[in-house]
Amino acid sequence: MRKPNGSSHSPETGDPSDPDVDVTFMYDEIAVESSKTYHQIKLVFSNGTSQTFDDNDSSGTYAGTGSHSGKEIDTVWVMFCWRRRNSQRRRCQSL
8 A cells, every 4th residue: 555644545355355454654654443353564665675464453643763764654554364275375455
């Protein structure tokens, strides 16, 4: 998801079984709210670098850490993963 600062964005996928995800951009941090548990957040900064956070939550606030601290967030990927019955293989989808 890519949106101007101070704005909120929820992608429309056309599939009613997909989670409802809302991301609010606040320059160097984002807030995520989801109707389903997500497993990973990837922040892409305005200079093209990125940072990934593994999580298992349905809401949270994220910002760059270490050398990414204070960087403007340009794009966010929210990753959802699941396993089908009788399968060891994990499937993931990003919004």
